[in-house]
Amino acid sequence: MPAPVPDAVWIETDENGGVTVCYEKPFWGGKPRDRKKRAIAMLRKEARGRWRCDWCREPIPTFRRVDARFCGEGCRKRAARQRRNWWWQK
8 A cells, every 4th residue: 555645634733732634635636535534534543642653652744644653663663672572571
């Protein structure tokens, strides 16, 4: 599955702490339904506080997939190492 277009969906916050997820409709050949679905999924995850990296708790970049749990490869690898060696650290 290809990665989403990096600048097609973005998150905006206002001065009151409200969050808005905006998306850009493609001019030709794209599927606006897909971007709208991705924007809705991002907004739901942001509202639940799940649009953060499971390892470092930083916000996940908007160019990542919606089902991403980590902000990058480094955090994903650190979490895997911790899961693999949890019994050793007791």
